[in-house]
Amino acid sequence: MPLIRNPILPGFNPDPSILRVGNDYYIATSTFEWFPGVQIHHSTDLANWDLLVRPLTRKSQLDMRGEPDSCGVWAPCLTHDGEKFWLVYTDVRRKDGSFKDTHNYIVTASKIEGPWSDPIYVNSSGFDPSLFHDDDGRKWFINMHQDHRRRPRSFAGILMQEFDPKLEKLVGPRKNIFLGTELDLVEGSHQYKRNGWYYLLTAEGGTGYEHACTLARSRDIWGPYELHPQKHILSSKDDPQASLQRAGHGDIVDTPDGKTYLVHLTSRPTTQNRRCVLGRETAIQEAYWDNDWLYVKNGPVPSLHVEVPGIQDDMKYWAEQHYTFDKELHQDFQWLRTPEPERIYKIEDGKLVLLGREAVGSWFEQSLVARRQTHFSYDAETVVDFSPSDERQFAGLTAYYCRYNFFYLAVTAHADGQRELLILSSEASWPEGRLNLPFSEPVKIPNEGKVQLKLEIRGKHLQFFYALEGDEPKKIGRVYDASVLSDECGGHQAHGSFTGAFVGMACSDVNGTVREAKFDYFDYIPMSDWSDRYDA
Known part of the structure; x- marks a missing residue:
């Protein structure tokens, strides 16, 4: 055999x-x-x-x-x-x-x-x-x-x-x-x-x-x-x-x-x-x-x-996954906790529309749609159309383990309404579950237009990228330690964290006005030449 x-x-x-x-x-x-x-x-x-x-x-x-x-x-x-x-x-x-x-x-x-x-x-x-x-x-x-x-x-x-x-x-x-x-x-x-x-x-x-x-x-x-x-x-x-x-x-x-x-x-x-x-x-x-x-x-x-x-069939395992949103959500995706998905997302005109709910990490109702990380190294990419009014509305691309550990490249806005890109991270923040401060310096972007968001994970290293329409992707923020998206750093003591890393799209509106974010597609691309280099 x-x-x-x-x-x-x-x-x-x-x-x-x-x-x-x-x-x-x-x-x-x-x-x-x-x-x-x-x-x-x-x-x-x-x-x-x-x-x-x-x-x-x-x-x-x-x-x-x-x-x-x-x-x-x-x-x-x-x-x-x-x-x-x-x-x-x-x-x-x-x-x-x-x-x-x-x-x-x-x-x-x-x-x-x-x-x-x-x-x-x-x-x-x-x-x-x-x-x-x-x-x-x-x-x-x-x-x-x-x-x-x-x-x-x-x-x-x-x-x-x-x-x-x-x-x-x-x-x-x-x-x-x-x-x-x-x-x-x-x-x-x-x-x-x-x-x-x-x-x-x-x-x-x-x-x-x-x-x-x-x-x-x-x-x-x-x-x-x-x-x-x-x-x-x-x-x-x-x-x-x-x-x-x-x-x-x-x-x-x-x-x-x-x-x-x-x-x-x-x-x-x-x-x-x-x-x-x-x-x-x-x-x-x-x-x-x-x-x-x-x-x-x-x-x-x-x-x-x-x-x-x-x-x-190794070819299937290493295949690039390009997800579109024509009819229904692909079975690779899940969301957190709620049996009422119509309150957090809908598919409309070929877009995945996330309805801004509670903050990322909420145990009740957050709009986060993600798939499992199944490779040690991969790329993920999406394009989002989102027009926040202030800093309490944010949407984008996230690598997520739980409320205590996630990385999140978000389109948000300054208090004066100027749109910007900001990296939100609660890296290794047990037991407080707080965002790491100070934030990386935000990047101001035009108040209208789609934004391409991308992350690369190579072993334990995570790097975010972004691009405005018509531009090539450029790096944003520092290199983060992706290995904290793990059972060992999941916010609990030994024998207490039981899931695994996910990557996907999220939208929050903690003003309670349900601001919508529209996503064109989602790509998950395994990197086979990196996957056995665990300490790279």
Whole structure:
């Protein structure tokens, strides 16, 4: 079989749940505060994946306005019971401090493309839920249990309870079936049955460099569960030089010919500070069974190159992306939190029109439409038509991680109404979340006319450019440290930032007058000759 290169889902695509139905494979991943919720990719060969659907599209399914950064949709689980698809997910409304508010739901669909049902509320006792369909027809719901009395962290094992699909609720006894190992922070559980054994695959060690996949088994679904001889079947924690780091939170799938693969999240740190700009990505590993235990081939450290049935299409990965706005927003784009996109954008006369709302970084309603950064080096470009009246109206091009870390080349105006270009940055501003002061010197521009905005990221270096109509692009501002657009600088302590860098278009009108900005196109151009020069 041919070798492919990990990750198979580059950029922000964490917490993979994999499923095969016939000859089709599906992977569901977390989307956190980005709307619509949950990404489901499709493949027929485990090598080439296409974004197929984001099933949580309606207010009745998901409304994340007011939820902090890295909250929202956590760790979906996608399954099929022979009749329909089941998607389980958590909507996290608070995660910091002594308490977490984590509400678990189920939606279903007869076809993977949908329509997906309104959600069934299940419980709020923890996060990372999954649903197991036993061969006797019963369904079991498991999730990590959180206990705010535990110190220093609230992780208290894996809870299991039967789910009755007719009553649409949990029934019968609830039991803590697995407390995890000394690595702690047990979460992200998936359950399987094979040769009379029940298997429990969990994530442990947090989302940082101690992350791992832990496997246990039992003859009885209620346990007790014995640990795998290796305890952790996948982890990079003991190999700081491995190409794939922070490896854990996995799920397994069998091919039609009986081979087993494990998908898992991973990160590729860059710079001497080991910053993961692309966030947590999805990788795949070949696995095998021995004495009714699953082992990762050449594991437990994940491999960068893996044999799978298909041949990877590298040309597609490196292709330039030119987005126009003729009919509807391209599926590569998402926005933040709101299920009412008509309040933040519209497509009109071949333009993307952003309606100025709250300031960049708002947890409620901001007009920011962006796509994932999926390469370590790239160019991004757009043209904007925007006529601000003062400094409280601004629109332009942004490289964005969260409210604490973004770079933003904005068309705005001085208090006297003179239009200007200004770079807004909250580079490494945790915990205040403030703009860096003093600003780079603004550039005055005519009060009318379109402006071309561009950024180049080469490794950790970010440079902005601009051009007026008929002119060649010229540099503006200093070179910024793009590596702060990373989990490690995302405004939280360890195990607290979970997304990845985005790049896109934004518009704010904090006067409340909803000033509009019109964008002609958006270009995203990977730079393949730079992408492996992480410290350049």
